[in-house]
Amino acid sequence: MSAIFILIGASLIAATGFLIAFIIAAKKGQFDDNYTPGVRMLFDDNYPQKPESNQEQVQYDNNSNRKV
Numbered sequence: 001m002s003a004i005f006i007l008i009g010a011s012l013i014a015a016t017g018f019l020i021a022f023i024i025a026a027k028k029g030q031f032d033d034n035y036t037p038g039v040r041m042l043f044d045d046n047y048p049q050k051p052e053s054n055q056e057q058v059q060y061d062n063n064s065n066r067k068v
Helices: 002-027 036-042
Strands: none
Touching: none
16 A cells, blocks of 8 residues: 555656646747748648559549549
């Protein structure tokens, strides 16, 4: 039973330490990013290229979903 109290105490100390580290980092501006939002739309979207195959291409009529 005493091991549970020791583990709970150690976890509370560790959690408090992480919380303090987060608050200090947030106050120092560690998570501020003023550059990326302004240029995000300039980044290229890299879509994977579809491999060309020798299979027959299926064409559909524009007015319905029937094959031509």
